[in-house]
Amino acid sequence: xxxxxxxxxxxxxxxxxxxxxxxxxxxxxxxxxxxxxxxxxxxxxxxxxxxxxxxxxxxxxxxxxxxxxxxxxxxxxxxxxxxxxxxxxxxxxxxxxxxxxxxxxxxxxxxxxxxxxxxxxxxxxxxxxxxxxxxxxxxxxxxxxxxxxxxxxxxxxxxxxxxxxxxxxxxxxxxxxxxxxxxxxxxxxxxxxxxxxxxxxxxxxxxxxxxxxxxxxxxxxxxxxxxxxxxxxxxxxxxxxxxxxxxxxxxxxxxxxxxxxxxxxxxxxxxxxxxxxxxxxxxxxxxxxxxxxxxxxxxxxxxxx
Amino acid sequence: xxxxxxxxxxxxxxxxxxxxxxxxxxxxxxxxxxxxxxxxxxxxxxxxxxxxxxxxxxxxxxxxxxxxxxxxxxxxxxxxxxxxxxxxxxxxxxxxxxxxxxxxxxxxxxxxxxxxxxxxxxxxxxxxxxxxxxxxxxxxxxxxxxxxxxxxxxxxxxxxxxxxxxxxxxxxxxxxxxxxxxxxxxxxxxxxxxxxxxxxxxxxxxxxxxxxxxxxxxxxxxxxxxxxxxxxxxxxxxxxxxxxxxxxxxxxxxxxxxxxxxxxxxxxxxxxxxxxxxxxxxxxxxxxxxx
Amino acid sequence: xxxxxxxxxxxxxxxxxxxxxxxxxxxxxxxxxxxxxxxxxxxxxxxxxxxxxxxxxxxxxxxxxxxxxxxxxxxxxxxxxxxxxxxxxxxxxxxxxxxxxxxxxxxxxxxxxxxxxxxxxxxxxxxxxxxxxxxxxxxxxxxxxxxxxxxxxxxxxxxxxxxxxxxxxxxxxxxxxxxxxxxxxxxxxxxxxxxxxxxxxxxxxxxxxxxxxxxxxxxxxxxxxxxxxxxxxxxxx
Numbered sequence: 001x002x003x004x005x006x007x008x009x010x011x012x013x014x015x016x017x018x019x020x021x022x023x024x025x026x027x028x029x030x031x032x033x034x035x036x037x038x039x040x041x042x043x044x045x046x047x048x049x050x051x052x053x054x055x056x057x058x059x060x061x062x063x064x065x066x067x068x069x070x071x072x073x074x075x076x077x078x079x080x081x082x083x084x085x086x087x088x089x090x091x092x093x094x095x096x097x098x099x100x101x102x103x104x105x106x107x108x109x110x111x112x113x114x115x116x117x118x119x120x121x122x123x124x125x126x127x128x129x130x131x132x133x134x135x136x137x138x139x140x141x142x143x144x145x146x147x148x149x150x151x152x153x154x155x156x157x158x159x160x161x162x163x164x165x166x167x168x169x170x171x172x173x174x175x176x177x178x179x180x181x182x183x184x185x186x187x188x189x190x191x192x193x194x195x196x197x198x199x200x201x202x203x204x205x206x207x208x209x210x211x212x213x214x215x216x217x218x219x220x221x222x223x224x225x226x227x228x229x230x231x232x233x234x235x236x237x238x239x240x241x242x243x244x245x246x247x248x249x250x251x252x253x254x255x256x257x258x259x260x261x262x263x264x265x266x267x268x269x270x271x272x273x274x275x276x277x278x279x280x281x282x283x284x285x286x287x288x289x290x291x292x293x294x295x296x297x298x299x300x301x302x303x304x305x
Numbered sequence: 306x307x308x309x310x311x312x313x314x315x316x317x318x319x320x321x322x323x324x325x326x327x328x329x330x331x332x333x334x335x336x337x338x339x340x341x342x343x344x345x346x347x348x349x350x351x352x353x354x355x356x357x358x359x360x361x362x363x364x365x366x367x368x369x370x371x372x373x374x375x376x377x378x379x380x381x382x383x384x385x386x387x388x389x390x391x392x393x394x395x396x397x398x399x400x401x402x403x404x405x406x407x408x409x410x411x412x413x414x415x416x417x418x419x420x421x422x423x424x425x426x427x428x429x430x431x432x433x434x435x436x437x438x439x440x441x442x443x444x445x446x447x448x449x450x451x452x453x454x455x456x457x458x459x460x461x462x463x464x465x466x467x468x469x470x471x472x473x474x475x476x477x478x479x480x481x482x483x484x485x486x487x488x489x490x491x492x493x494x495x496x497x498x499x500x501x502x503x504x505x506x507x508x509x510x511x512x513x514x515x516x517x518x519x520x521x522x523x524x525x526x527x528x529x530x531x532x533x534x535x536x537x538x539x540x541x542x543x544x545x546x547x548x549x550x551x552x553x554x555x556x557x558x559x560x561x562x563x564x565x566x567x568x569x570x571x572x573x574x575x576x577x578x579x580x581x582x583x584x585x586x587x588x589x590x591x592x593x594x595x596x
Numbered sequence: 597x598x599x600x601x602x603x604x605x606x607x608x609x610x611x612x613x614x615x616x617x618x619x620x621x622x623x624x625x626x627x628x629x630x631x632x633x634x635x636x637x638x639x640x641x642x643x644x645x646x647x648x649x650x651x652x653x654x655x656x657x658x659x660x661x662x663x664x665x666x667x668x669x670x671x672x673x674x675x676x677x678x679x680x681x682x683x684x685x686x687x688x689x690x691x692x693x694x695x696x697x698x699x700x701x702x703x704x705x706x707x708x709x710x711x712x713x714x715x716x717x718x719x720x721x722x723x724x725x726x727x728x729x730x731x732x733x734x735x736x737x738x739x740x741x742x743x744x745x746x747x748x749x750x751x752x753x754x755x756x757x758x759x760x761x762x763x764x765x766x767x768x769x770x771x772x773x774x775x776x777x778x779x780x781x782x783x784x785x786x787x788x789x790x791x792x793x794x795x796x797x798x799x800x801x802x803x804x805x806x807x808x809x810x811x812x813x814x815x816x817x818x819x820x821x822x823x824x825x826x827x828x829x830x831x832x833x
Contacts (some may be wrong), residue, residue: 002439009755048678052398101582106401110398116578122570177706179689179692183690185671186689238434275409278406282409287403394730
C-alpha cells in the first residue's frame with residue numbers, strides 16, 4: 001500500500017474512533033480532552049519535529065484562541081463556529097507578532113516562547129483590563145454551550161491537523177523543513193528561504209493551537225484565564241510528542257494515547273506521581289532513546305509514517 | 306518612596322544576582338541551560354524551612370551546609386549525564402529537554418515530600434527590629450539577605466578571578482575546544498562549575514523564603530524564568546554582567562511594585578522578551594548565538 | 597583571461613564587538629579562475645567566506661557578483677544568483693538521504709545546471725544515494741556538501757578547507773573534480789591549509805593576516821615573501 005494511502009487510512013481510523021468511542025463509553029469529556037492533546041501534540045510536532053524549535057509557551061496560542069473565540073462570541077456576537085475560526089486567526093496574529101523570536105537559536109527560543117505565553121497570560125488576566133477580557137474573573141459562554149456540536153467541530157480540527165502533518169511527511173515542503181532543521185545554513189545555501197519556511201511552520205502550529213483553544217472554550221464554556229493559559233498544557237503536549245517521537249505522524253498519536261491514558265489512571269487524583277513519571281521518562285528518553293517510542297517500532301521495521 | 310524603592314531594589318537585586326549567577330556559570334562552562342535551576346533554588350528554600358522548624362538551625366547555618374551539600378551532589382552527578390548529552394547531535398536542545406525532565410521530577414518529588422502548601426519562616430530570626438538605610442526602614446531579613454548575597458557574589462568573584470581553578474574555569478568559558486587542546490581537565494572543571502552552580506542555587510534558595518514571602522513546590526518555574534531574564538539582561542556567559550542584570554531587575558521590580566503594582570507580574574517576562582529581541586547579546590554581551 | 601571579474605570584493609569590513617575580523621579586504625575572481633586563500637588561524641579566511649556567501653552581514657564594503665551588489669542579500673538569494681560554498685565542517689541534512697540532500701538544492705535552483713543523478717555521479721556518491729546522510733563518513737559528507745553546492749550551478753564557488761581530513765586518494769578525486777568545475781567556467785576561491793593540494797589547483801594565491809590582505813600573486817613568490825613567511829613562522833608553521 002503506498003504510504004500516502006496508509007497515512008490517510010490512519011487519519012480515517014483515528015477520526016472514526018473519536019466519533020464512535022463516546023457512544024460505547026459514555027465519557028465525552030475524556031475523549032474531547034484526548035482529541036485536544038492529539039491535536040496540540042501534532043502542533044508541537046509540526047514546529048519541533050520539522051524545524052527544531054521547541055515551543056515551551058505553546059499554550060499561549062491555545063489560550064489566545066480560547067479568548068479570541070470567546071470575545072468573538074461575546075463582543076462581536078458571532079455564531080460559535082466562525083468564532084472558533086476567529087480564535088485561530090487571533091493565534092496567528094499573535095504568532096506574527098512573536099515571529100521575531102524565530103531569530104533566536106534553540107534554547108533561547110524555547111525559553112522566550114515560555115516568557116511570551118506568560119506575558120500574554122498576565123495581560124489577559126490583568127484586573128485593569130476587566131472591561132475587555134473580564135480579567136481574572138473569567139469567561140462564560142453559557143449562551144452558546146452545545147457539547148455535541150463542539151465535539152464534532154473538534155473532530156474536524158483534529159482531522160485538519162493530522163492531514164497537515166501527513167502533508168508535511170509526504171511533500172517537498174516537509175523535506176525542506178527537515179533540511180532546515182538538520183542544518184539551517186546548508187539549507188540557505190541550497191537556496192531555501194529559511195526565514196519564510198520557519199515562519200510558515202510557526203504560524204501553522206499557532207493556527208492549530210488557536211483553533212483547538214477556540215473549540216475548547218466552546219466545549220467547557222466557563223473558564224478562567226489560568227485554565228486556558230496553564231503551562232502544564234504546553235508541557236503535557238510536549239512530553240507526549242517527545243515520548244512518542246517527533247517528525248512522524250504516528251509518534252505523537254502513540255505518545256498521547258499511552259501517556260494520556262496513564263494520566264487518566266493516576267494523573268487526575270495524584271498529579272505529582274504522574275509528573276514524576278513523565279519527568280523520569282523524559283530524562284531516560286533523552287539519555288537512552290532520543291527518537292522516542294516510535295523509533296522502537298521503526299527499528300522493528302514498522303512504518304511510523 | 307523613590308529612595309525606598311531604589312534601596313529595596315538593590316537588596317533584592319543582589320539576591321537575584323546570586324540566583325542568576327549559578328545559572329550563568331553552568332551555561333558559561335557547560336554550554337547547557339539548566340532549566341531546573343529554579344527547582345534547585347526551591348529545594349534550598351525547603352531546606353531552610355525544614356532545618357529551622359525541625360532542627361532549629363539558623364538559616365545562615367543551613368545556607369553553608371546546603372551549599373556544600375549541593376556542591377558535592379552537582380560534582381558527583383555531572384559525569385552521569387553531561388558526557389552523554391554533549392555527545393548527542395544537538396547538545397543545546399537535548400540538554401534543555403533533559404533539564405526540563407529533571408525540573409519536573411524535582412517539583413513532583415517536592416510535592417510528594419513536602420506537600421503543596423506555601424511554607425514561610427518566622428522572619429525575625431534575622432532580628433526583630435527594622436534596619437534603617439538611607440533614612441528608610443527595611444525588614445532586617447531583607448538587609449541580611451542582601452548583605453549575604455553580596456558576600457557570596459564576592460566569594461564567586463574571588464574564585465573566578467583570583468584562584469588558579471577559577472582562571473581555568475574562565476578559560477573553559479572562553480573556549481571549551483581550546484581549553485581541551487591546551488590540556489586543562491575540562492571534565493573536572495565543568496563538574497565543579499556545575500556543583501558551584503547548584504550551590505549558588507541552594508544558597509539563594511535559603512534566602513528565598515524571606516524575600517518572596519515563603520516557598521512552595523511551584524515557585525521553581527518562575528524562578529528559572531527570572532534567573533534567565535537576569536542572566537540574559539547581563540549577557541549569557543558573563544558573570545559580572547549577571548550582577549548588573551540582577552540589580553537592574555531588582556530595581557525595576559521595586560519600582561513596578563511602587564508605581565504600577567498591577568503589572569508587576571509581567572516584568573520578568575517582558576524584560577526577557579525585550580532584551581532577547583532588541584539586544585540579544587545582553588547589555589555587556591559579546592554574543593548570543595543566532596539561528 | 598581578459599574578461600570582467602565575476603566576483604569583485606572591495607574594502608570589506610566585518611567586526612565582532614571591537615575585534616575587526618575583516619579589515620578592508622579586496623578580492624577579484626575571474627570566470628574559470630582558481631584562487632587559493634591562505635593565512636594563519638584567525639586571519640579571517642572563513643569569515644570572508646561567511647560574509648561573501650551572506651551568512652554574515654558585512655559592516656562596510658561591497659561585494660559584486662557580475663553586475664549585482666549582493667552584500668546585503670540573505671544567503672538563499674546569494675545562492676540563487678549563482679554564488680555557492682562548501683563548509684569547513686561538512687553540514688549535510690543528516691536525516692535526509694544523500695539523494696534528498698541534493699533534491700533540496702535542485703528544487704530551489706534558479707540556474708540551469710546538473711541534475712541530481714549527474715551531480716551524484718560527479719562527486720562519486722551515486723552508489724550511496726539512498727543512505728541517510730548522517731551515516732556517511734567525513735570524506736563522503738564533504739563530497740556531498742560539494743555536490744549540494746554544484747547542483748545550484750554556481751558561477752562562483754567558495755571552497756572552505758575541503759581537503760582537511762581527507763586521505764590521498766580522496767584528495768586526488770576532490771582536486772580533479774574542482775579542476776573540472778573550474779574548466780567549465782566557474783570561479784573558485786579555495787581556502788586551504790594543505791599547500792600541496794592547493795598547488796595542484798592553482799598558482800595564484802591571496803594571503804590574509806589579521807583580516808587584511810598581505811600578499812597576492814604566485815604561490816612560489818608567496819613562499820619567498822618576507823612578510824608572508826614571518827606571519828606563518830610566527831604561527832609556528
